């Protein structure tokens with residue numbers, strides 16, 4: 001590793017997750033924010049930079065900062081979907097490196113399950129969305145289904161291989177008392193579950209839950225004074241490649257092919273340096289195309305890579321160790337939970353599911369219709 | 382109980398020629414007069430060369446299925462139409478569109494040749510769907 005110690009994750013926390021009908025989206029975020037700041041040994045009055053992304057209002061940062069009693073001197077509401085928080089990490093590090101602030105708070109919350117916000121279809125569609133929405137594709141699942149169909153056609157990927165991703169996630173979730181879905185799940189169960197959009201079955205799709213999370217990122221100077229050992233941000237990169245699915249040149253290859261090498265080069269690590277990976281799993285196909293694009297296997301070989309228990313507990317490639325969006329929780333934009341789990345693993349505080357002696361974690365978020373990608377490499381001293 | 386409305390395009394000066402073409406049975410895409418590349422969806426600058434000199438042209442209406450899905454769980458106003466097939470079709474001109482595949486009695490596959498067929502949705506909107514080109518006419 002050659003990356004200097006510039007900034008670190010020093011506080012992590014989640015709100016209540018799962019089904020939270022009595023909580024507002026602001027309450028969930030306040031709960032997570034206070035817990036994360038307390039985890040760091042910091043206070044809302046220490047927060048200088050606020051990062052937030054959400055679908056609950058246009059004015060996320062204004063409303064949330066006011067509710068928390070924060071008047072930030074740096075604010076960033078970058079919203080590129082589920083990978084927003086991996087991008088926020090990069091932006092926070094850049095701001096700290098530029099000397100603009102020393103304490104950043106990243107927050108997310110959603111009550112999508114209790115408010116039944118999924119599966120809504122707009123009555124009018126303008127601008128560039130009018131060339132897709134009138135045909136009736138359910139999004140995002142339909143977009144990922146079309147990626148999976150093409151992946152199967154080009155590379156011979158099989159439904160059983162997609163199912164392996166869901167089964168491994170469930171096996172990790174069964175080691176996590178907080179996981180939303182903990183019943184045993186087999187490849188046969190996945191294949192027998194209801195077809196949603198061919199070739200994706202119900203269990204190829206992430207959960208729909210409520211929940212929130214928060215992360216505190218600080219300068220090295222502040223990090224040395226915090227309660228936990230710093231989890232250093234060693235590398236980060238982001239991109240987005242398209243918005244409409246029709247504008248994605250190759251639906252089997254994502255922007256991870258750009259962000260993975262950039263983030264790993266910044267961190268000065270190679271693939272076999274990664275001890276634990278947290279890979280956005282909105283759908284089983286998301287994991288397969290991401291692992292390929294990141295270069296953990298060759299293009300087209302993702303189906304074989306995830307098979308045989310490699311990514312399950314006890315396998316050689318520990319991945320999505322909390323159970324992932326497929327079995328842990330998925331409140332709409334899951335990326336913040338990837339970072340929280342990676343930091344927990346590097347602290348050595350992951351309990352039953354702890355990856356022994358994890359020193360380097362690679363986190364990758366994917367947003368919208370395979371549209372946005374952001375990679376973060378984390379490490380401990 | 383009223384049925385929820387399906388998404389209706391909000392016409393603007395980029396999109397109006399495309400949607401009016403659909404009503405007239407013409408599939409309109411754009412071609413850049415500067416770099417000669419075809420462009421879809423319609424826009425005011427060429428994404429290939431930044432030129433603002435784009436003209437609408439009539440596409441042949443022939444293409445190849447790039448990928449597809451059969452929808453078994455539709456959202457909102459589409460839930461009663463399942464199963465239906467949504468595809469990305471590569472037009473022979475080299476641009477890609479989202480569409481529905483219809484009249485595919487024996488199913489559809491990636492690589493299949495398809496042709497445009499303008500179809501009026503139940504609310505009157507005319508959409509460019511595609512159907513397999515029959516072997517006899519291939």
Ligand SMILES: [Zn+2]
Nearest residue numbers: 413416427430
């Ligand atoms: Zn041009």
